Amino acid sequence: MSAQCDYSFGIEEEFFLVRPHSRLLATQVPARLLKRARAELGECIESELLQAQIEIASPVQCDIGQARRQLGELRRGLAELAHEHGLALLAAGTHPLGQWREQSPTDKPRYRQLVEDFQIVARRSQVCGLHVHVQLPDGVDRVQAMNRAMPWLPLLLALSTSSPFWDRLNSGLMSYRQAMYDEWPRTGIPDFFAGEAEYDAFADLLKRAGAIADAGSLWWAIRPSPNFPTVELRIADACTHLDDSLAIAALFRCLMRHIARRRAEPPPCDAATRRLIDENRWRAKRSGLQAEFIDARGGSEPALEQLRRLRELVAEDAVALDCTQALRRLDTIAERGTSAHTQLAIYREHRQRGASRNGALKAVVDWLLHATVPAAADAAPTPSAPPTPSAPDSP
Template sequence: MNAESIAEHNGSEWRGRSAPTVGVEEEFLLVDAETGQPRLCNAEVAAAAGEFGVELQLELSRCQVETNTPACHDSRELRASLLGMRSAVGAAAIQDGCHLVAVGTPILAPWRLPISASDRYRRMERQFGVLAIEQAVCGCHVHVEVPDRETAVQVSNHIRPWLPTLLSLSANSALHRGLDSGYASWRSILWSRWPASGPPPLFRSADHYDSVVDTLVDSGLLMDERMVYWDVRPSCHLPTVEIRVADVQPTVDETVLVAALTRALVMTATRGVERGDAPPDVDLEILRAAAWIAAREGIAGRAIDPRTGRPVGARGMLDALVEHVHESLDELREFRLVRNLLRREFETGNGSQWQRRALREYRDPVTVIGLAARRTLQDSVPIAPGGESSAPDDDAASADALLE
């Protein structure tokens, strides 16, 4: 998310506006157009993407890139930004003979994936060994503006119980190395091996949060604050809460759904903090159990309601989440958007369900990868060097069908 674009909206000014801004980071795999295997060409694709007006971040593995939207004021603006970025990066990838694919884990991959050329990543490889060179997972990180760092920590406390529900909705990594992993989000299981990952503990204050992080860094467990990989955290460089629980989404509209729910959740929590409401005192082990089941089952199966510790259905938890944030969605005028996108998700299935259906139907991981690459650019429009779209009116019409 662009720091300059959000800086003008931070601090006390937020309290006078009806809604916080939102931005999204999307991580993608680069795969060979013929074999479907990861292509170690992120630096080359990043250079080509610059010609299309998009600045890419290089991820830990050389087969990964990341896009960052600017701060957006509504889902229509966010959708347009996401579509433009996927179009431009997809075009840059094709120039290098590969495809951009939005899946949480590689559907095909060798056991070792060389890391990107940077001093930081080399240090991570030395310090974390195999954990670093096996790392090629792709997430979707949503940044939502908050007034200050103390509020960010308290908002994180309030939204902890809903993190497993967001994970179940966003699961998009059932297939890994040619096989069904048995999990809807295998990415989240792999990611949980890192220190300071998964659901976070409850923090009394920003000072308490900083003290815990300082201890983890001073002990050598983390290299620095940037390695705090909890599913929600105060951003270390932006005036936002960063929700990191989701797999990268197969289509832009699914990213918009996750972002809209997340922004409404942060809005609801922020107002609870301002009223002085105590956050739900959810035991960390119950929350971790709920996250594990969400990773296993996705939206089709069981869940644990962390607020009660009782078993429920995953769809029931999604209904409860929508009800919890209904007032904020109404204020954003996005309740209909979320309702329509959720209905579509339940009818057609989320990313993990699509992956499994595709593998059963085609029995060929390479074919599934090719189809996933097409879905990644679904609804996108051709982008010319310089960043101009050739069909903006068609895209606007498509967005209006969901947003109004």
């Protein structure tokens, strides 16, 4: 991955393919859909582990406005092709009506091997995420930069939460995707490696032992990309709104520039700090923007206060990268809540009106279809979102 600009970036968005009349996940997706999508939209369209999943991987970007135009066109183009095959596109960390037992893996050697190796863990992997790549300047050690970014990972998760439902139930979590992903090995918060050399040596050790084929099987919440000269953010849920994806990508890009410009500063690399990051990740997946994050002194900081502090920290970087406008969307997320908040509000509203659990979940799916690609959706009217985020209920 390279481009003639500083801190070039790329965005990968994963989606579900849905049968719009039943609102259920597709169980068999025609191979010609992917073939035609790649022919008409480019090789940026990729299959995923399950047939009901599909991915858009943006070209290398230098400008967040251009990224918005390209990804918007790709969402609309893919949705239109899916519609021609009787399907619709849905962006969320989990599908509210999804049932993993009904799903079929994509028939490719890589995915067949994953199912063989990980069995029920792979078959249950009915989740979609947002990945962001940022290329750092020459001479910046990606792993050392990753170490310094790790304390901010729970906040980036909290900003993206979109998976409150699992197996047709309110999970009680704002990001059940993170809980489900913890079933896989080599996920979650990585350890503090001293640098790229130590990281690569660990990957080589696992490869020699036959545990992994390559470093691409290190699926941590952040990592040095095995395929591009980037740091890859992997913790975020798939965002229903494209502008939410772009705001999180812009914030991560600004953070990486801030870190790269201060490469001499020592990262927090002790075991207690790593465990605190993981504790805060739990709080983010449980409570999202209502989380209270623990600091190194044993105090706590509300997620929205931490967001304010991070935005102040990277304000200079936002100006330099022309990301100020994209970051204003973070104000909307803070006021309106994430996709998870809106999904839960719609569900509760319909249940209070007397709808069955499945009926309320269908209303949630209708909103998700509409919000994923507003111009292409053939869905029910969008229900009102709550004016301010509210804490999640118990299951």
